[in-house]
Amino acid sequence: MNILITGAKGQIGTELVPFLGRSYPDSQIFSTDIDTLDVTDASKVDQFIGDNSISQVFHLAALLSGVGERSPRKTFDVNLLGSLNILEASRDRGVLQVFIPSSIAVFGRDYPRDNTPNDTVLRPLSMYGVTKVAGEVLHEYYTSRYGLDVRSLRFPGILSSRGKPGGGTTDYAIHMLAQAAQGEPNFVSFLKQGTRLPFLHIDDVLEGIVTFMNAPREHLSRRVYNVTGFSAAPEDFMFAIQKHGNPISVTYEPDFRQAIADQWPRSINDTRARKDWGWRSQLDLEETTLRLLKDFSEDL
Numbered sequence: 001m002n003i004l005i006t007g008a009k010g011q012i013g014t015e016l017v018p019f020l021g022r023s024y025p026d027s028q029i030f031s032t033d034i035d036t037l038d039v040t041d042a043s044k045v046d047q048f049i050g051d052n053s054i055s056q057v058f059h060l061a062a063l064l065s066g067v068g069e070r071s072p073r074k075t076f077d078v079n080l081l082g083s084l085n086i087l088e089a090s091r092d093r094g095v096l097q098v099f100i101p102s103s104i105a106v107f108g109r110d111y112p113r114d115n116t117p118n119d120t121v122l123r124p125l126s127m128y129g130v131t132k133v134a135g136e137v138l139h140e141y142y143t144s145r146y147g148l149d150v151r152s153l154r155f156p157g158i159l160s161s162r163g164k165p166g167g168g169t170t171d172y173a174i175h176m177l178a179q180a181a182q183g184e185p186n187f188v189s190f191l192k193q194g195t196r197l198p199f200l201h202i203d204d205v206l207e208g209i210v211t212f213m214n215a216p217r218e219h220l221s222r223r224v225y226n227v228t229g230f231s232a233a234p235e236d237f238m239f240a241i242q243k244h245g246n247p248i249s250v251t252y253e254p255d256f257r258q259a260i261a262d263q264w265p266r267s268i269n270d271t272r273a274r275k276d277w278g279w280r281s282q283l284d285l286e287e288t289t290l291r292l293l294k295d296f297s298e299d300l
């Protein structure tokens with residue numbers, strides 16, 4: 001099987017590329033990013049997929065929430081037109097499966113912010129959220145209209161140490177953990193105290209993606225699923241870090257990302273994913289903190 005990964009140099013791609021290599025040792029993996037395959041270039045995307053007989057695509061190229069609000073037009077082009085180019089080329093060239101991440105940014109107004117269900121009102125206020133909702137609908141269209149097997153997970157804030165975070169609203173947690181591990185005790189959070197958001201450790205993300213993509217098609221009652229690990233606010237990370245013996249104190253200087261976080265769920269209900277294809281997250285706040293502090297201190 002020939003696998004294409006777009007946006008492979010990003011936070012998820014940096015870890016997904018070696019993980020897929022281990023999960024599918026007989027496959028050839030084509031790892032691309034903007035320097036090798038710009039997803040906004042429809043003809044290059046089509047040619048790449050055709051020339052390399054790609055049968056599975058992991059489409060990770062995107063601009064994230066924080067970056068997105070600085071350049072809404074560009075975010076529309078990369079996130080939405082990029083996905084359209086991938087989907088068009090995929091159906092045209094006989095690709096079997098496409099994975100495109102969605103996000104908790106699909107929620108915005110008029111929905112339950114606690115234990116947010118899979119199926120609820122999607123009225124985002126950020127351009128990033130707009131592209132994710134439109135993307136979800138587009139994926140479903142390509143599945144129902146053309147039979148292309150497009151699958152999507154709504155990720156919360158992803159916590160990892162190897163891939164650099166790309167400018168999302170939950171990135172503060174990674175910066176806090178990295179700083180604490182490197183012995184810098186004064187952290188300034190761009191989200192205010194009490195801003196509780198859902199998170200997921202990268203190891204759960206990687207296992208989840210492969211389990212989901214391997215799930216029999218007939219088991220999936222949805223094309224898009226909520227998934228989550230645990231919910232935490234900045235002070236929860238601070239206490240967890242202190243518990244492991246790393247001194248850290250946090251001051252709060254909220255910026256424009258606070259408005260984005262205030263629209264997002266405080267916690268997510270992922271029962272549908274658990275029932276349909278056996279989703280389970282393994283790592284809670286405690287274990288995630290422990291692993292990341294260890295990773296970041298080894299980087300010194």
Ligand SMILES: NC(=O)c1ccc[n+]([C@@H]2O[C@H](COP(=O)([O-])OP(=O)(O)OC[C@H]3O[C@@H](n4cnc5c(N)ncnc54)[C@H](O)[C@@H]3O)[C@@H](O)[C@H]2O)c1
Pocket residue numbers: 006007008009010011012013032033034035037038039040059060061062063064078082100101102103104154155156157158159164165166167168170
């Ligand atoms: N990281 C998170 O916390 C998180 C949470 C929810 C959803 N997601 C989604 O997961 C996917 C991957 O996220 P990530 O965290 O790895 O993002 P990232 O910002 O770390 O990486 C995205 C990559 O896309 C590349 N890229 C940008 N424009 C491109 C273009 N025109 N053509 C090709 N490549 C381009 C960038 O160079 C970068 O390497 C995205 O769809 C994102 O919305 C991520």
